Amino acid sequence: MPDNIATSTDEPLDALVVGAGISGLYQLYALRTAGLKVRLLEAGSGVGGTWFWNRYPGARFDSESYTYAYFFPRELVNEWTWSEEFAGQPETERYLNFVADRLDLRRDIQLETRVTGARWSEAERLWTVTTEHGATVRTRFLITALGILSKPAFPNVPGREDFKGEWYHTGLWPHTNVEFTGKRVAVIGTGSSGVQIVPFVAKDASSLTIFQRTPNWCTPINNFAITPEYAQQLRDDVDKIYELCRTSPGGSKHRPMMTSSLDLTDEQRREHFDRLYQAPGLSMALANFRDIALDRTANANLTAYIAEKIRARVDDPAVAEKLIPTDHGFGQKRPPLENGYYEVFNQPHVELISLADEPMVRITETGIETTKGHYELDMIIFGTGFEAVTGSYRAIDIRGIDDRPLLDHWDNGPRTYLGLQAEGFPNLFFVGGPQSTAGNIPRFTEVQADWVTRCIAHLTAQGHTRIGTSAAAEEEWNEHVLSGIRGTLQETAESWSFGSNVEGRKRAYLLYAGGLPTYRDKITEAESADYKGFELS
Protein backbone atom coordinates (compact mmCIF):
# COMPACT_ATOMS: atom_id res chain seq x y z
CA MET A 1 0.00 0.00 0.00
CA PRO A 2 1.46 3.41 -0.90
CA ASP A 3 2.11 5.62 2.10
CA ASN A 4 0.70 8.96 2.97
CA ILE A 5 -1.65 9.56 0.10
CA ALA A 6 -4.32 10.52 2.58
CA THR A 7 -2.04 12.34 4.99
CA SER A 8 -0.17 14.31 2.41
CA THR A 9 0.50 17.91 3.29
CA ASP A 10 1.96 18.48 -0.16
CA GLU A 11 0.40 20.56 -2.88
CA PRO A 12 -3.25 19.66 -3.43
CA LEU A 13 -3.97 16.86 -5.85
CA ASP A 14 -5.50 17.65 -9.21
CA ALA A 15 -8.10 14.97 -8.60
CA LEU A 16 -9.10 12.43 -6.01
CA VAL A 17 -11.20 9.42 -6.96
CA VAL A 18 -13.19 7.58 -4.29
CA GLY A 19 -13.82 3.89 -4.96
CA ALA A 20 -11.75 1.22 -6.70
CA GLY A 21 -14.57 -0.56 -8.50
CA ILE A 22 -14.66 -1.00 -12.25
CA SER A 23 -15.63 2.68 -12.73
CA GLY A 24 -13.15 4.21 -10.27
CA LEU A 25 -10.23 2.22 -11.69
CA TYR A 26 -11.03 3.45 -15.17
CA GLN A 27 -11.39 7.03 -13.93
CA LEU A 28 -7.98 6.84 -12.26
CA TYR A 29 -6.43 5.48 -15.44
CA ALA A 30 -8.05 8.14 -17.63
CA LEU A 31 -7.04 11.07 -15.41
CA ARG A 32 -3.50 9.82 -15.02
CA THR A 33 -3.19 9.29 -18.76
CA ALA A 34 -4.24 12.94 -19.17
CA GLY A 35 -1.22 13.90 -17.09
CA LEU A 36 -3.03 14.84 -13.90
CA LYS A 37 -1.84 14.25 -10.38
CA VAL A 38 -4.54 11.89 -9.17
CA ARG A 39 -5.02 9.42 -6.34
CA LEU A 40 -7.72 6.92 -5.43
CA LEU A 41 -8.98 5.99 -1.96
CA GLU A 42 -10.80 2.72 -1.36
CA ALA A 43 -12.44 1.38 1.81
CA GLY A 44 -11.82 -2.30 1.01
CA SER A 45 -8.57 -4.19 1.37
CA GLY A 46 -8.56 -4.95 -2.35
CA VAL A 47 -9.69 -3.48 -5.65
CA GLY A 48 -12.87 -4.59 -7.42
CA GLY A 49 -15.75 -2.74 -5.75
CA THR A 50 -18.90 -4.81 -6.26
CA TRP A 51 -16.73 -7.75 -7.23
CA PHE A 52 -14.66 -7.39 -4.09
CA TRP A 53 -17.58 -7.19 -1.63
CA ASN A 54 -20.16 -9.51 -3.26
CA ARG A 55 -18.07 -12.68 -2.98
CA TYR A 56 -20.94 -14.98 -1.99
CA PRO A 57 -21.05 -18.48 -3.52
CA GLY A 58 -22.76 -18.26 -6.90
CA ALA A 59 -22.04 -14.55 -7.49
CA ARG A 60 -21.70 -14.23 -11.22
CA PHE A 61 -21.97 -11.72 -14.06
CA ASP A 62 -25.22 -11.56 -15.87
CA SER A 63 -23.80 -9.34 -18.57
CA GLU A 64 -21.53 -11.21 -20.98
CA SER A 65 -18.05 -11.15 -19.43
CA TYR A 66 -16.39 -9.42 -22.40
CA THR A 67 -19.12 -6.76 -22.68
CA TYR A 68 -18.83 -5.83 -19.00
CA ALA A 69 -15.02 -5.71 -19.14
CA TYR A 70 -12.87 -2.82 -20.35
CA PHE A 71 -12.43 -2.35 -24.09
CA PHE A 72 -9.61 0.18 -23.62
CA PRO A 73 -6.69 0.19 -23.57
CA ARG A 74 -6.64 -2.67 -26.03
CA GLU A 75 -3.87 -4.62 -24.29
CA LEU A 76 -6.47 -5.47 -21.65
CA VAL A 77 -8.58 -7.14 -24.33
CA ASN A 78 -5.62 -8.89 -25.91
CA GLU A 79 -4.04 -10.17 -22.73
CA TRP A 80 -7.08 -11.48 -20.85
CA THR A 81 -9.16 -14.52 -21.73
CA TRP A 82 -12.51 -15.09 -20.03
CA SER A 83 -13.30 -18.70 -19.23
CA GLU A 84 -17.09 -18.38 -19.35
CA GLU A 85 -19.70 -16.28 -21.13
CA PHE A 86 -20.83 -15.15 -17.66
CA ALA A 87 -17.82 -15.23 -15.35
CA GLY A 88 -18.07 -16.01 -11.66
CA GLN A 89 -16.99 -13.53 -8.98
CA PRO A 90 -13.53 -15.04 -8.35
CA GLU A 91 -12.60 -14.64 -12.01
CA THR A 92 -13.95 -11.09 -12.17
CA GLU A 93 -12.03 -10.11 -9.07
CA ARG A 94 -8.89 -11.65 -10.60
CA TYR A 95 -9.55 -9.68 -13.78
CA LEU A 96 -9.83 -6.35 -11.95
CA ASN A 97 -6.59 -7.12 -10.10
CA PHE A 98 -4.98 -7.92 -13.44
CA VAL A 99 -6.16 -4.53 -14.72
CA ALA A 100 -4.78 -2.72 -11.67
CA ASP A 101 -1.40 -4.40 -12.21
CA ARG A 102 -1.31 -4.15 -15.99
CA LEU A 103 -2.08 -0.42 -15.93
CA ASP A 104 0.19 0.10 -12.94
CA LEU A 105 -2.66 1.68 -11.00
CA ARG A 106 -1.70 0.49 -7.52
CA ARG A 107 0.90 3.16 -6.91
CA ASP A 108 -1.92 5.71 -6.85
CA ILE A 109 -4.42 3.65 -4.87
CA GLN A 110 -4.66 3.62 -1.11
CA LEU A 111 -6.71 0.68 0.19
CA GLU A 112 -8.35 0.29 3.61
CA THR A 113 -9.08 4.00 3.62
CA ARG A 114 -12.74 4.80 4.05
CA VAL A 115 -13.66 8.35 3.11
CA THR A 116 -16.00 9.84 5.70
CA GLY A 117 -16.23 13.51 4.75
CA ALA A 118 -15.51 16.10 2.08
CA ARG A 119 -15.77 19.86 2.51
CA TRP A 120 -15.61 22.49 -0.22
CA SER A 121 -13.69 25.69 0.32
CA GLU A 122 -14.93 28.46 -1.96
CA ALA A 123 -11.99 30.67 -0.98
CA GLU A 124 -9.37 28.08 -1.91
CA ARG A 125 -11.43 26.32 -4.57
CA LEU A 126 -10.44 23.02 -3.07
CA TRP A 127 -12.08 19.99 -1.54
CA THR A 128 -10.69 18.74 1.76
CA VAL A 129 -11.42 15.05 2.09
CA THR A 130 -11.26 13.24 5.43
CA THR A 131 -10.88 9.54 6.10
CA GLU A 132 -12.11 7.40 8.96
CA HIS A 133 -8.63 7.49 10.47
CA GLY A 134 -8.76 11.28 10.63
CA ALA A 135 -6.34 11.93 7.80
CA THR A 136 -7.06 14.66 5.28
CA VAL A 137 -6.20 15.23 1.66
CA ARG A 138 -6.82 18.33 -0.45
CA THR A 139 -7.82 18.14 -4.06
CA ARG A 140 -8.98 20.47 -6.84
CA PHE A 141 -11.51 17.98 -8.14
CA LEU A 142 -13.30 15.21 -6.31
CA ILE A 143 -14.81 12.27 -8.18
CA THR A 144 -17.06 9.78 -6.44
CA ALA A 145 -17.22 6.31 -8.00
CA LEU A 146 -19.08 4.69 -5.12
CA GLY A 147 -21.13 2.17 -7.10
CA ILE A 148 -24.90 2.08 -7.34
CA LEU A 149 -25.36 -1.02 -5.20
CA SER A 150 -22.82 -0.80 -2.42
CA LYS A 151 -24.65 0.09 0.79
CA PRO A 152 -26.22 -3.15 2.09
CA ALA A 153 -29.80 -2.98 3.38
CA PHE A 154 -31.20 -5.14 6.17
CA PRO A 155 -34.78 -5.93 7.16
CA ASN A 156 -36.24 -3.44 9.52
CA VAL A 157 -37.16 -6.04 12.18
CA PRO A 158 -35.79 -6.13 15.72
CA GLY A 159 -33.30 -8.65 17.02
CA ARG A 160 -30.55 -8.98 14.41
CA GLU A 161 -27.93 -8.35 17.09
CA ASP A 162 -29.52 -11.01 19.33
CA PHE A 163 -28.96 -13.87 16.89
CA LYS A 164 -26.31 -16.20 18.29
CA GLY A 165 -25.65 -18.10 15.07
CA GLU A 166 -23.67 -16.95 12.02
CA TRP A 167 -25.11 -14.27 9.79
CA TYR A 168 -23.93 -12.77 6.50
CA HIS A 169 -25.08 -10.25 3.91
CA THR A 170 -24.43 -11.20 0.29
CA GLY A 171 -23.01 -7.72 -0.30
CA LEU A 172 -20.55 -7.99 2.61
CA TRP A 173 -19.50 -11.59 2.23
CA PRO A 174 -16.40 -12.52 4.29
CA HIS A 175 -13.08 -13.57 2.82
CA THR A 176 -13.04 -16.67 4.99
CA ASN A 177 -14.70 -19.89 3.93
CA VAL A 178 -18.35 -20.07 4.98
CA GLU A 179 -19.40 -23.66 5.63
CA PHE A 180 -23.06 -24.62 5.09
CA THR A 181 -22.62 -28.36 5.63
CA GLY A 182 -24.91 -29.79 8.28
CA LYS A 183 -26.35 -26.38 9.15
CA ARG A 184 -29.90 -25.06 9.25
CA VAL A 185 -29.64 -22.04 6.99
CA ALA A 186 -32.09 -19.27 6.08
CA VAL A 187 -31.82 -17.04 3.03
CA ILE A 188 -33.88 -13.86 3.26
CA GLY A 189 -34.47 -12.20 -0.10
CA THR A 190 -35.10 -13.54 -3.58
CA GLY A 191 -33.58 -10.87 -5.82
CA SER A 192 -30.59 -11.54 -8.11
CA SER A 193 -28.25 -12.23 -5.17
CA GLY A 194 -30.64 -14.54 -3.29
CA VAL A 195 -31.48 -16.43 -6.47
CA GLN A 196 -27.77 -16.92 -7.20
CA ILE A 197 -26.78 -18.15 -3.73
CA VAL A 198 -29.76 -20.44 -3.00
CA PRO A 199 -28.65 -23.45 -5.11
CA PHE A 200 -25.20 -23.35 -3.49
CA VAL A 201 -26.61 -23.33 0.03
CA ALA A 202 -29.10 -26.06 -0.84
CA LYS A 203 -26.27 -28.39 -1.89
CA ASP A 204 -24.71 -28.61 1.59
CA ALA A 205 -27.08 -27.27 4.24
CA SER A 206 -29.04 -29.77 6.33
CA SER A 207 -32.06 -27.53 5.87
CA LEU A 208 -32.68 -24.39 3.87
CA THR A 209 -35.53 -22.00 4.57
CA ILE A 210 -36.05 -19.28 2.00
CA PHE A 211 -37.92 -16.21 3.21
CA GLN A 212 -39.49 -14.52 0.23
CA ARG A 213 -41.08 -11.09 0.44
CA THR A 214 -41.90 -10.84 -3.28
CA PRO A 215 -41.14 -13.42 -5.98
CA ASN A 216 -39.29 -12.42 -9.14
CA TRP A 217 -39.48 -13.45 -12.77
CA CYS A 218 -36.29 -15.49 -13.11
CA THR A 219 -35.04 -16.96 -16.37
CA PRO A 220 -32.10 -19.32 -16.99
CA ILE A 221 -28.67 -17.80 -17.43
CA ASN A 222 -27.67 -20.51 -19.96
CA ASN A 223 -23.99 -19.96 -19.28
CA PHE A 224 -21.29 -21.76 -21.26
CA ALA A 225 -17.53 -22.15 -21.40
CA ILE A 226 -15.50 -19.99 -23.77
CA THR A 227 -13.40 -22.21 -26.04
CA PRO A 228 -10.05 -21.01 -27.42
CA GLU A 229 -11.66 -20.59 -30.86
CA TYR A 230 -14.51 -18.52 -29.45
CA ALA A 231 -12.05 -16.44 -27.41
CA GLN A 232 -10.14 -15.67 -30.60
CA GLN A 233 -13.35 -14.77 -32.38
CA LEU A 234 -14.25 -12.38 -29.54
CA ARG A 235 -10.87 -10.68 -29.93
CA ASP A 236 -11.24 -10.48 -33.69
CA ASP A 237 -14.71 -8.99 -33.27
CA VAL A 238 -13.86 -6.60 -30.49
CA ASP A 239 -14.68 -3.46 -32.49
CA LYS A 240 -17.99 -4.90 -33.61
CA ILE A 241 -18.91 -5.93 -30.06
CA TYR A 242 -17.96 -2.56 -28.68
CA GLU A 243 -20.06 -0.81 -31.30
CA LEU A 244 -23.05 -3.02 -30.42
CA CYS A 245 -22.70 -2.06 -26.75
CA ARG A 246 -22.06 1.59 -27.52
CA THR A 247 -25.20 1.89 -29.60
CA SER A 248 -27.62 -0.23 -27.57
CA PRO A 249 -29.89 1.34 -24.93
CA GLY A 250 -28.59 -0.84 -22.12
CA GLY A 251 -24.92 -0.72 -23.12
CA SER A 252 -25.09 -4.44 -23.85
CA LYS A 253 -24.70 -6.47 -27.00
CA HIS A 254 -28.47 -7.07 -27.02
CA ARG A 255 -31.02 -4.71 -28.44
CA PRO A 256 -34.80 -4.67 -28.38
CA MET A 257 -36.96 -5.47 -31.42
CA MET A 258 -39.00 -2.43 -32.34
CA THR A 259 -41.89 -4.28 -34.06
CA SER A 260 -44.83 -5.41 -31.93
CA SER A 261 -45.04 -8.84 -30.32
CA LEU A 262 -48.82 -8.51 -30.72
CA ASP A 263 -48.43 -8.85 -34.51
CA LEU A 264 -47.32 -12.48 -34.07
CA THR A 265 -49.66 -15.44 -33.84
CA ASP A 266 -49.75 -17.26 -30.48
CA GLU A 267 -47.63 -20.00 -31.95
CA GLN A 268 -45.03 -17.60 -33.37
CA ARG A 269 -44.87 -15.78 -30.06
CA ARG A 270 -44.33 -19.02 -28.14
CA GLU A 271 -41.52 -20.01 -30.53
CA HIS A 272 -39.96 -16.60 -30.00
CA PHE A 273 -40.20 -16.87 -26.19
CA ASP A 274 -38.88 -20.45 -26.32
CA ARG A 275 -35.86 -19.21 -28.24
CA LEU A 276 -35.17 -16.45 -25.71
CA TYR A 277 -35.71 -18.76 -22.72
CA GLN A 278 -32.89 -20.91 -24.06
CA ALA A 279 -30.68 -17.99 -25.06
CA PRO A 280 -27.83 -16.76 -22.85
CA GLY A 281 -28.07 -14.11 -20.18
CA LEU A 282 -30.53 -11.26 -20.23
CA SER A 283 -31.79 -12.01 -23.76
CA MET A 284 -35.38 -12.34 -22.53
CA ALA A 285 -35.25 -8.82 -21.10
CA LEU A 286 -32.98 -7.06 -23.58
CA ALA A 287 -33.43 -8.81 -26.93
CA ASN A 288 -37.19 -9.02 -26.73
CA PHE A 289 -39.89 -6.89 -28.32
CA ARG A 290 -39.82 -3.36 -26.97
CA ASP A 291 -43.59 -3.44 -26.40
CA ILE A 292 -43.06 -5.99 -23.61
CA ALA A 293 -41.88 -3.06 -21.48
CA LEU A 294 -44.61 -0.70 -22.61
CA ASP A 295 -47.82 -2.57 -23.36
CA ARG A 296 -49.75 -4.45 -20.67
CA THR A 297 -51.11 -7.10 -23.05
CA ALA A 298 -47.69 -7.74 -24.58
CA ASN A 299 -46.22 -7.98 -21.09
CA ALA A 300 -49.01 -10.28 -19.87
CA ASN A 301 -48.32 -12.73 -22.73
CA LEU A 302 -44.72 -13.06 -21.58
CA THR A 303 -45.52 -13.33 -17.87
CA ALA A 304 -48.04 -16.10 -18.64
CA TYR A 305 -45.30 -17.91 -20.56
CA ILE A 306 -42.77 -17.69 -17.73
CA ALA A 307 -45.38 -18.62 -15.11
CA GLU A 308 -45.99 -21.78 -17.10
CA LYS A 309 -42.24 -22.53 -17.04
CA ILE A 310 -42.17 -22.10 -13.25
CA ARG A 311 -45.15 -24.45 -12.84
CA ALA A 312 -43.41 -27.03 -15.03
CA ARG A 313 -40.20 -26.90 -13.00
CA VAL A 314 -41.61 -26.90 -9.45
CA ASP A 315 -43.23 -30.17 -8.34
CA ASP A 316 -45.56 -28.84 -5.65
CA PRO A 317 -48.24 -26.67 -7.32
CA ALA A 318 -48.78 -24.65 -4.14
CA VAL A 319 -45.05 -23.80 -3.96
CA ALA A 320 -45.01 -22.97 -7.67
CA GLU A 321 -47.87 -20.48 -7.20
CA LYS A 322 -45.94 -18.78 -4.38
CA LEU A 323 -42.96 -18.41 -6.71
CA ILE A 324 -44.99 -16.67 -9.43
CA PRO A 325 -45.07 -12.88 -9.08
CA THR A 326 -48.48 -11.26 -8.99
CA ASP A 327 -47.42 -7.69 -8.16
CA HIS A 328 -45.38 -6.99 -11.31
CA GLY A 329 -44.85 -8.19 -14.85
CA PHE A 330 -41.59 -9.43 -16.37
CA GLY A 331 -39.07 -6.60 -16.73
CA GLN A 332 -40.86 -4.13 -14.47
CA LYS A 333 -38.08 -4.95 -12.03
CA ARG A 334 -34.60 -6.13 -12.95
CA PRO A 335 -35.16 -9.89 -13.58
CA PRO A 336 -32.69 -12.23 -11.86
CA LEU A 337 -30.91 -14.91 -13.88
CA GLU A 338 -30.88 -18.39 -12.40
CA ASN A 339 -29.20 -21.74 -12.69
CA GLY A 340 -31.32 -24.50 -11.15
CA TYR A 341 -33.12 -22.10 -8.78
CA TYR A 342 -36.63 -23.47 -9.24
CA GLU A 343 -35.54 -27.12 -8.93
CA VAL A 344 -34.13 -26.34 -5.46
CA PHE A 345 -37.74 -26.18 -4.21
CA ASN A 346 -38.24 -29.84 -5.16
CA GLN A 347 -35.74 -30.98 -2.54
CA PRO A 348 -37.12 -32.30 0.74
CA HIS A 349 -34.87 -30.22 2.99
CA VAL A 350 -35.88 -26.91 1.34
CA GLU A 351 -38.85 -24.82 2.48
CA LEU A 352 -40.26 -21.63 0.99
CA ILE A 353 -41.80 -19.17 3.41
CA SER A 354 -43.84 -16.41 1.85
CA LEU A 355 -43.62 -13.34 4.05
CA ALA A 356 -46.87 -12.21 2.48
CA ASP A 357 -48.56 -15.11 4.32
CA GLU A 358 -46.56 -14.84 7.53
CA PRO A 359 -44.68 -11.58 8.01
CA MET A 360 -41.42 -11.62 9.91
CA VAL A 361 -41.81 -10.42 13.47
CA ARG A 362 -38.29 -10.53 14.82
CA ILE A 363 -34.94 -12.22 14.71
CA THR A 364 -34.32 -14.13 17.93
CA GLU A 365 -31.25 -15.68 19.57
CA THR A 366 -31.92 -18.95 17.76
CA GLY A 367 -33.73 -18.07 14.58
CA ILE A 368 -36.53 -16.13 12.92
CA GLU A 369 -40.01 -15.59 14.30
CA THR A 370 -42.90 -14.96 11.94
CA THR A 371 -46.58 -14.41 12.71
CA LYS A 372 -47.07 -18.15 12.31
CA GLY A 373 -44.13 -19.69 14.13
CA HIS A 374 -40.45 -19.81 14.95
CA TYR A 375 -37.72 -21.19 12.63
CA GLU A 376 -34.66 -22.57 14.43
CA LEU A 377 -31.48 -21.67 12.52
CA ASP A 378 -27.69 -21.93 12.62
CA MET A 379 -27.14 -19.30 9.94
CA ILE A 380 -29.01 -16.39 8.38
CA ILE A 381 -28.02 -15.05 4.96
CA PHE A 382 -29.38 -11.62 4.12
CA GLY A 383 -29.85 -11.34 0.38
CA THR A 384 -31.87 -8.24 1.11
CA GLY A 385 -30.25 -5.90 -1.35
CA PHE A 386 -28.98 -2.38 -1.12
CA GLU A 387 -29.88 1.16 -0.32
CA ALA A 388 -29.43 1.81 -4.00
CA VAL A 389 -27.52 4.59 -5.75
CA THR A 390 -27.57 7.35 -3.13
CA GLY A 391 -27.15 4.98 -0.14
CA SER A 392 -23.37 5.03 -0.39
CA TYR A 393 -23.44 8.84 -0.22
CA ARG A 394 -25.08 8.63 3.20
CA ALA A 395 -21.82 7.29 4.62
CA ILE A 396 -19.88 10.38 3.50
CA ASP A 397 -20.57 13.82 4.92
CA ILE A 398 -20.21 15.86 1.73
CA ARG A 399 -20.53 19.63 2.29
CA GLY A 400 -20.66 22.12 -0.56
CA ILE A 401 -21.05 25.88 -0.74
CA ASP A 402 -21.98 27.40 2.66
CA ASP A 403 -21.34 24.04 4.26
CA ARG A 404 -24.58 22.63 2.84
CA PRO A 405 -24.80 18.81 3.06
CA LEU A 406 -25.31 16.95 -0.21
CA LEU A 407 -27.88 14.80 1.56
CA ASP A 408 -29.99 17.89 2.29
CA HIS A 409 -29.83 18.78 -1.38
CA TRP A 410 -31.06 15.26 -2.18
CA ASP A 411 -33.63 15.09 0.58
CA ASN A 412 -36.52 14.69 -1.86
CA GLY A 413 -34.56 12.45 -4.21
CA PRO A 414 -31.34 13.05 -6.11
CA ARG A 415 -30.95 16.21 -8.18
CA THR A 416 -28.11 16.37 -10.67
CA TYR A 417 -27.23 17.93 -13.97
CA LEU A 418 -26.43 15.21 -16.53
CA GLY A 419 -25.85 12.85 -13.60
CA LEU A 420 -22.43 14.51 -13.34
CA GLN A 421 -22.75 17.41 -10.91
CA ALA A 422 -25.09 18.88 -8.31
CA GLU A 423 -25.88 22.55 -7.79
CA GLY A 424 -23.89 23.99 -4.90
CA PHE A 425 -21.13 21.36 -5.13
CA PRO A 426 -18.51 22.78 -7.49
CA ASN A 427 -15.65 20.59 -8.73
CA LEU A 428 -17.45 17.47 -7.50
CA PHE A 429 -18.26 14.89 -10.18
CA PHE A 430 -20.27 11.71 -9.86
CA VAL A 431 -19.28 8.68 -11.91
CA GLY A 432 -21.97 6.03 -11.68
CA GLY A 433 -24.05 8.27 -9.46
CA PRO A 434 -27.77 9.02 -9.58
CA GLN A 435 -29.68 9.86 -12.79
CA SER A 436 -26.93 8.56 -15.06
CA THR A 437 -26.89 4.78 -15.45
CA ALA A 438 -28.97 1.68 -16.06
CA GLY A 439 -28.03 -1.59 -17.66
CA ASN A 440 -24.43 -2.59 -18.26
CA ILE A 441 -22.86 -0.11 -15.82
CA PRO A 442 -19.23 0.00 -17.09
CA ARG A 443 -20.37 1.14 -20.53
CA PHE A 444 -22.19 4.10 -18.95
CA THR A 445 -19.46 5.02 -16.49
CA GLU A 446 -16.64 4.91 -19.02
CA VAL A 447 -18.50 7.60 -20.96
CA GLN A 448 -18.75 9.68 -17.79
CA ALA A 449 -15.14 9.10 -16.77
CA ASP A 450 -13.91 10.16 -20.23
CA TRP A 451 -16.15 13.23 -20.07
CA VAL A 452 -14.85 14.20 -16.61
CA THR A 453 -11.27 13.74 -17.80
CA ARG A 454 -11.77 15.95 -20.84
CA CYS A 455 -13.59 18.51 -18.70
CA ILE A 456 -10.80 18.78 -16.13
CA ALA A 457 -8.20 18.96 -18.90
CA HIS A 458 -10.22 21.73 -20.55
CA LEU A 459 -10.59 23.71 -17.31
CA THR A 460 -6.89 23.36 -16.63
CA ALA A 461 -5.94 24.43 -20.13
CA GLN A 462 -8.23 27.48 -19.90
CA GLY A 463 -6.87 28.47 -16.51
CA HIS A 464 -10.24 27.85 -14.85
CA THR A 465 -10.31 26.58 -11.28
CA ARG A 466 -14.01 25.99 -10.76
CA ILE A 467 -16.96 24.32 -12.45
CA GLY A 468 -20.44 24.26 -11.03
CA THR A 469 -23.99 23.90 -12.22
CA SER A 470 -27.32 25.57 -11.53
CA ALA A 471 -30.73 24.69 -10.15
CA ALA A 472 -32.22 25.45 -13.57
CA ALA A 473 -29.88 22.98 -15.27
CA GLU A 474 -30.76 20.36 -12.66
CA GLU A 475 -34.44 20.98 -13.21
CA GLU A 476 -34.05 20.49 -16.94
CA TRP A 477 -32.15 17.23 -16.42
CA ASN A 478 -34.64 15.99 -13.85
CA GLU A 479 -37.44 16.51 -16.34
CA HIS A 480 -35.47 14.67 -19.02
CA VAL A 481 -34.73 11.77 -16.65
CA LEU A 482 -38.37 11.45 -15.65
CA SER A 483 -39.52 11.61 -19.27
CA GLY A 484 -37.49 8.45 -19.94
CA ILE A 485 -39.38 6.40 -17.38
CA ARG A 486 -42.81 7.99 -17.73
CA GLY A 487 -45.37 5.76 -19.42
CA THR A 488 -43.26 2.62 -19.12
CA LEU A 489 -44.40 -0.35 -17.05
CA GLN A 490 -41.30 0.07 -14.84
CA GLU A 491 -42.69 3.39 -13.64
CA THR A 492 -45.22 1.67 -11.40
CA ALA A 493 -43.01 -1.09 -9.96
CA GLU A 494 -41.73 -1.07 -6.41
CA SER A 495 -38.03 -1.74 -6.89
CA TRP A 496 -34.60 -0.57 -5.87
CA SER A 497 -34.53 1.69 -8.97
CA PHE A 498 -36.98 3.88 -7.02
CA GLY A 499 -35.50 3.13 -3.59
CA SER A 500 -38.77 1.48 -2.62
CA ASN A 501 -37.11 -1.78 -1.56
CA VAL A 502 -36.05 -0.03 1.66
CA GLU A 503 -38.79 0.79 4.18
CA GLY A 504 -39.27 4.48 4.87
CA ARG A 505 -37.22 5.71 1.92
CA LYS A 506 -38.83 8.43 -0.21
CA ARG A 507 -39.72 7.13 -3.64
CA ALA A 508 -37.63 8.75 -6.37
CA TYR A 509 -36.31 7.45 -9.66
CA LEU A 510 -32.58 6.88 -9.19
CA LEU A 511 -31.44 5.63 -12.61
CA TYR A 512 -31.46 6.87 -16.21
CA ALA A 513 -33.87 5.13 -18.58
CA GLY A 514 -33.10 7.16 -21.70
CA GLY A 515 -30.51 4.67 -22.94
CA LEU A 516 -26.76 4.90 -23.43
CA PRO A 517 -26.74 6.58 -26.88
CA THR A 518 -29.05 9.38 -25.70
CA TYR A 519 -27.08 9.79 -22.48
CA ARG A 520 -23.81 10.07 -24.39
CA ASP A 521 -25.35 12.53 -26.84
CA LYS A 522 -26.69 14.70 -24.03
CA ILE A 523 -23.42 15.00 -22.16
CA THR A 524 -21.29 15.51 -25.26
CA GLU A 525 -23.75 18.12 -26.61
CA ALA A 526 -23.40 20.10 -23.37
CA GLU A 527 -19.63 19.85 -23.64
CA SER A 528 -19.59 20.96 -27.28
CA ALA A 529 -21.85 23.90 -26.50
CA ASP A 530 -19.22 25.45 -24.23
CA TYR A 531 -20.32 23.43 -21.25
CA LYS A 532 -23.94 24.47 -21.48
CA GLY A 533 -25.61 24.31 -18.07
CA PHE A 534 -22.29 24.60 -16.26
CA GLU A 535 -20.57 27.68 -14.90
CA LEU A 536 -16.81 27.79 -15.48
CA SER A 537 -14.61 30.34 -13.79
Ligand code: NAP
Ligand atom coordinates in the same frame (compact mmCIF):
# COMPACT_ATOMS: atom_id res chain seq x y z
P1 NAP B 1 -32.66 -6.86 -4.57
O1 NAP B 1 -32.88 -7.09 -6.00
O2 NAP B 1 -33.06 -5.56 -3.99
O3 NAP B 1 -33.33 -8.05 -3.81
C1 NAP B 1 -33.43 -8.04 -2.40
C2 NAP B 1 -34.38 -9.10 -1.96
O4 NAP B 1 -34.54 -8.99 -0.56
C3 NAP B 1 -35.76 -8.93 -2.58
O5 NAP B 1 -36.32 -10.20 -2.75
C4 NAP B 1 -36.49 -8.15 -1.49
O6 NAP B 1 -37.87 -8.28 -1.53
C5 NAP B 1 -35.91 -8.80 -0.27
N1 NAP B 1 -36.05 -7.95 0.90
C6 NAP B 1 -35.65 -6.68 1.03
N2 NAP B 1 -35.95 -6.22 2.24
C7 NAP B 1 -36.56 -7.23 2.88
C8 NAP B 1 -37.15 -7.36 4.16
N3 NAP B 1 -37.16 -6.34 5.01
N4 NAP B 1 -37.68 -8.56 4.51
C9 NAP B 1 -37.68 -9.56 3.63
N5 NAP B 1 -37.17 -9.50 2.40
C10 NAP B 1 -36.61 -8.34 2.03
O7 NAP B 1 -31.10 -7.04 -4.20
P2 NAP B 1 -30.03 -8.03 -4.86
O8 NAP B 1 -30.61 -9.37 -5.06
O9 NAP B 1 -28.79 -7.92 -4.08
O10 NAP B 1 -29.81 -7.41 -6.28
C11 NAP B 1 -29.72 -6.01 -6.48
C12 NAP B 1 -29.27 -5.75 -7.88
O11 NAP B 1 -27.87 -6.04 -7.95
C13 NAP B 1 -29.88 -6.58 -8.96
O12 NAP B 1 -31.14 -6.12 -9.37
C14 NAP B 1 -28.84 -6.49 -10.04
O13 NAP B 1 -28.97 -5.28 -10.74
C15 NAP B 1 -27.57 -6.48 -9.23
N6 NAP B 1 -27.02 -7.82 -9.13
C16 NAP B 1 -26.45 -8.30 -10.25
C17 NAP B 1 -25.93 -9.55 -10.24
C18 NAP B 1 -25.29 -10.02 -11.48
O14 NAP B 1 -24.90 -9.27 -12.33
N7 NAP B 1 -25.16 -11.26 -11.65
C19 NAP B 1 -25.99 -10.34 -9.12
C20 NAP B 1 -26.58 -9.84 -7.97
C21 NAP B 1 -27.09 -8.56 -8.00
P3 NAP B 1 -38.74 -7.26 -2.44
O15 NAP B 1 -38.63 -7.77 -3.84
O16 NAP B 1 -40.10 -7.39 -1.88
O17 NAP B 1 -38.15 -5.89 -2.26
